[in-house]
Amino acid sequence: MTLVKTKIGRRSFIRTSALAGGGMMVGFSWLASCKMTPEQVNNLPKEWFDINGFLKIADNGLVTIMSPNPEIGQNVKTAMPMIVADELDVDWKDVIVEQAPLNLDVFQRQLAGGSQSIRHGWEGLRMAGATARKMLKQAAAKAWEVPEAEISTAMGRLEHKASGKSAGYGEMASAAVQEEKPDEAPESIEAPEEVELKSIDQFTIIGTDRKNVDGPNIITGKPLFGIDIYEEGMLTAMIVHPPAFGLTYKSMNADEAKGMPGIKDIFHVTVYPEDAEKQWSDGGGIPELVAIVGESTWQCMQAKKALQVEWDTPEALESTKSYGDDLSKLLEAPVEKPARADGDFKKAFAGASKTIERTYTAPFLAHNTMEPMNFYANVTADKAVLKGPIQTPEFLEKTLASVLKMPLEKIDIDMTRMGGGFGRRLYGHFGVEAAVISQKVGAPIKLVYSREDDMTQGTYRPAYKVNFKAGLDANNQLIAWYVKGVGTNDDLIFENRFPAGAVDNYLAEKNSLNTKITTGAWRAPRSNFIAGAEQSFMDEVAELAGKDPIEFRLELFERATSNPVGDPEKNDYDPQRYAGVLKLVKEKSNWGNGDKARGVSAYYCHNSYVAQVLDLNMNGNQPQVDEVWCAVDCGIVINPISAKNQIEGGIIDGIGHATFSQMTFENGAPQQQNFNDYRLIRHSEAPKAIHSYFIDNGIDPTGLGEPSLPPIVAALANAMYKATGKRVYNQPYILEKEVVG
Amino acid sequence: MASFNLKINGTTLEVEADPSTPMLWVLRDHLKLVGTKFGCGIAQCGACTVHLEDNAVRSCQLPVSAVGDQKITTIEGLSENGDHPVQKAWLEVDVPQCGYCQAGQIMTASAFLKNNPNPTDEEISTAMNGNICRCGTYTRIKKAVKLAAADSK
Ligand code: FES
Numbered sequence A: 001m002t003l004v005k006t007k008i009g010r011r012s013f014i015r016t017s018a019l020a021g022g023g024m025m026v027g028f029s030w031l032a033s034c035k036m037t038p039e040q041v042n043n044l045p046k047e048w049f050d051i052n053g054f055l056k057i058a059d060n061g062l063v064t065i066m067s068p069n070p071e072i073g074q075n076v077k078t079a080m081p082m083i084v085a086d087e088l089d090v091d092w093k094d095v096i097v098e099q100a101p102l103n104l105d106v107f108q109r110q111l112a113g114g115s116q117s118i119r120h121g122w123e124g125l126r127m128a129g130a131t132a133r134k135m136l137k138q139a140a141a142k143a144w145e146v147p148e149a150e151i152s153t154a155m156g157r158l159e160h161k162a163s164g165k166s167a168g169y170g171e172m173a174s175a176a177v178q179e180e181k182p183d184e185a186p187e188s189i190e191a192p193e194e195v196e197l198k199s200i201d202q203f204t205i206i207g208t209d210r211k212n213v214d215g216p217n218i219i220t221g222k223p224l225f226g227i228d229i230y231e232e233g234m235l236t237a238m239i240v241h242p243p244a245f246g247l248t249y250k251s252m253n254a255d256e257a258k259g260m261p262g263i264k265d266i267f268h269v270t271v272y273p274e275d276a277e278k279q280w281s282d283g284g285g286i287p288e289l290v291a292i293v294g295e296s297t298w299q300c301m302q303a304k305k306a307l308q309v310e311w312d313t314p315e316a317l318e319s320t321k322s323y324g325d326d327l328s329k330l331l332e333a334p335v336e337k338p339a340r341a342d343g344d345f346k347k348a349f350a351g352a353s354k355t356i357e358r359t360y361t362a363p364f365l366a367h368n369t370m371e372p373m374n375f376y377a378n379v380t381a382d383k384a385v386l387k388g389p390i391q392t393p394e395f396l397e398k399t400l401a402s403v404l405k406m407p408l409e410k411i412d413i414d415m416t417r418m419g420g421g422f423g424r425r426l427y428g429h430f431g432v433e434a435a436v437i438s439q440k441v442g443a444p445i446k447l448v449y450s451r452e453d454d455m456t457q458g459t460y461r462p463a464y465k466v467n468f469k470a471g472l473d474a475n476n477q478l479i480a481w482y483v484k485g486v487g488t489n490d491d492l493i494f495e496n497r498f499p500a501g502a503v504d505n506y507l508a509e510k511n512s513l514n515t516k517i518t519t520g521a522w523r524a525p526r527s528n529f530i531a532g533a534e535q536s537f538m539d540e541v542a543e544l545a546g547k548d549p550i551e552f553r554l555e556l557f558e559r560a561t562s563n564p565v566g567d568p569e570k571n572d573y574d575p576q577r578y579a580g581v582l583k584l585v586k587e588k589s590n591w592g593n594g595d596k597a598r599g600v601s602a603y604y605c606h607n608s609y610v611a612q613v614l615d616l617n618m619n620g621n622q623p624q625v626d627e628v629w630c631a632v633d634c635g636i637v638i639n640p641i642s643a644k645n646q647i648e649g650g651i652i653d654g655i656g657h658a659t660f661s662q663m664t665f666e667n668g669a670p671q672q673q674n675f676n677d678y679r680l681i682r683h684s685e686a687p688k689a690i691h692s693y694f695i696d697n698g699i700d701p702t703g704l705g706e707p708s709l710p711p712i713v714a715a716l717a718n719a720m721y722k723a724t725g726k727r728v729y730n731q732p733y734i735l736e737k738e739v740v741g
Numbered sequence B: 001m002a003s004f005n006l007k008i009n010g011t012t013l014e015v016e017a018d019p020s021t022p023m024l025w026v027l028r029d030h031l032k033l034v035g036t037k038f039g040c041g042i043a044q045c046g047a048c049t050v051h052l053e054d055n056a057v058r059s060c061q062l063p064v065s066a067v068g069d070q071k072i073t074t075i076e077g078l079s080e081n082g083d084h085p086v087q088k089a090w091l092e093v094d095v096p097q098c099g100y101c102q103a104g105q106i107m108t109a110s111a112f113l114k115n116n117p118n119p120t121d122e123e124i125s126t127a128m129n130g131n132i133c134r135c136g137t138y139t140r141i142k143k144a145v146k147l148a149a150a151d152s153k
């Protein structure tokens, strides 16, 4: 049991009021954290205090939790209300979860739906439930004339044992927000300044399996996604973007296409005028496009085929080969200053008994969310109404204000469920495109990308190259470690992550190559490559030292715990939690026994720790993963059945991309356009079984959507080595040749 | 443009469309049956899977003019209350993540189980191989298909 404040200084995290028609409403801030000092609170951005979640308890006892966070596939729409409901002490079957409509006056928009939502929402959600419970208890105490402390709650009911009185929440809900003085407005009711949070052992919903609240809608095909929007009078729009990165619009011949059935208009459109104030979220949005507007998607697709567009080539175009060469050069070029240097790497490496050096590469990857990019827009002279799958609505709104020359208040953006994200829907250029197309045709439109448009638009996972060196002393102790990473528009290295802090002589360097091919965040940015490379290299170093790969890692974590190198505050990981997941996976997988080809790997990212063991068979040059054991430390697990789903998804995603996937380019043109040439993992290639285990440590919850992906890439590579005797260094593993880009 | 009378989910619906229009877009754009999803348009992902009579087909490859009298079933018509054994198994196993591919997965699985009520793991993998799940729910899909097979016995 912890006491938390609902108010710090004049800023309150909670607002309560009566519900029209009877009952109570508690408004709360999803982002609020009550563990802060007043100074920290004063320095917080204003939106942390905005009331953007609602909890309603109706007279009939039904609890509605309204979440402003749209669902992206990480099941936060189930997990978040579970947290509120647990603190409130209600029966989960009496809880309804609603996607709150985004009304500018009520909800502050925010970065929505990411894997960090739970981490950020944890305190605020608990406080909301606890506040409502306390107010209900206060109301019951008053009605029954008994001390509040003697009232207990469970399953949506209040009880006073001594007097035998009890009541459902619904019966007390109106009274809980009743004003003392009836002439005052009910909105002004103050929430209690301090409320009690449950201790972990009091949780009844958190930590139990609860099915996806949208499950019934999904399995019956209800319209949930942006692409499912059909409004009265709506037209369909498609775009034509340059077929290669670096080309710009020159001219077009649309005569034939314009005359085709159902086609309303075809025009060149400037999405981002020169004076547009772009936000980071506009990412690789292409400034000039051709738009096709018609009655139906198929008609637009047909017109697109008939349309002839000419493009200019203002500068030399880039190719996969040139990227590979440029990244290699950059890897060899000296850097201005190291990202981190402990001890003297050069000297230690030169004096080492055994040394090893390896280089790893990975190509660009597309996000390929199953639901292609799309957005609905209806822009009229005095209003812009938009709806669609996006994670950054508040940034889209700012860009729109600048591009449409419209004040923010006149722009409304609704978020829909998203058919996958993986980072792609942080970059909302498609929303801007939809708006300018709607403005130009003067009608509501839904912009739909074809798969080809989606896959060739850009915003890719960067291509990477990394070089490692390690030195062992005569006792096979790791005394020197070097890492240098380069990437396209990204510098790859987290210099303070493991093994920083565990090696006396450590040097990390990084650099980035500017490219025309646009890049963006892709599930577990940077970690998705560096983890696989680092943990593959670690396997080779352990082998060189003649040690078991798990024991070798544990020795290093022991070193980082007992005698950390450098300033331990700087080390961006907790060695004991790292060791904890390794030990757990060792035990669960029965490591060291059996005759299967198996590999191990461990990584920390998004504040969570993951260790994995993987068994496989080779099918020619293709790995067929048999079983995976995965130990996770992500603090308190809210909803285990869904947490395991995320873990399984990350593992399959990681195995799939590392084995099969790549984007390559010739003269700027993407060589993969659809799923016939871009290989994604399929059913028969997925592991036969995945076993997930959680560390039970009561620490506040951390990320789950990302952390299982990065390490599996190395568990796979290390097991492939056991099966074939050959190490793999270049993704996709099925080719095992340097592609890069 | 031509007029078609289509037997969809137990009712006859009239549609005006170009004969080449794939059923995927007839369902979505013309009839607003949006449970059938667009994923690739080239028969690679299975998001658009529907039943043509008892067979799972890719609606993105099925021109409206080729349907004729044959009955079409979409996810909306698979069961009245979402209680087809495959749908129930999907909920029980808690399969979906983003959910976008799942209607297609369910339509493939339900047609497959009708023809092969006692599948082996291998047969399930082969039958489901044309349906991509970008979120990686494959192990759960397999579990759900097995559960549905066991439950329909
Ligand atoms: S949309 Fe038909 S198979 Fe992909």
Ligand code: FES
Pocket: A073, A370, A419, A420, B096, B097, B098, B099, B100, B101, B102, B132, B133, B134, B135, B136, B137
């Ligand atoms: S659940 Fe997202 S694509 Fe399958």
